[in-house]
Amino acid sequence: MPELYYTPPTNKIFNEVKEKCIEIWNTYDNQFGYVDEKVNRIKDIKNIQDNLMYMIAMFDVVNQKKLADKLSKKSKIAIRIRMINGGNNPEYIVF
Secondary structure, eight states: OOOGGGSOOOHHHHHHHHHHHHHHHTTSOOTTSHHHHHHHHHHTOOSOTTHHHHHHHTSOHHHHHHHHHHSOHHHHHHHHHHHHHTTOOGGGOOO
């Protein structure tokens, strides 16, 4: 049985996280195409395996906090339990 970290969430949670990640990336300067690169990766991503966590890992902790502030409680819990399952110290998880 695969670890929870690699288990996709519900489509509702996945799509919420995807939408909010794109929203945050679009707040940054795209002068060198960095934002387009990140947004295009997220737009094309499917709800399989650890793709939820892949989107989270694109952000540093400051942006993870911004993301957490935009998400529903269910989405934050889904991310938190996957981070713990993946070996993250709960003390440093912002979700």
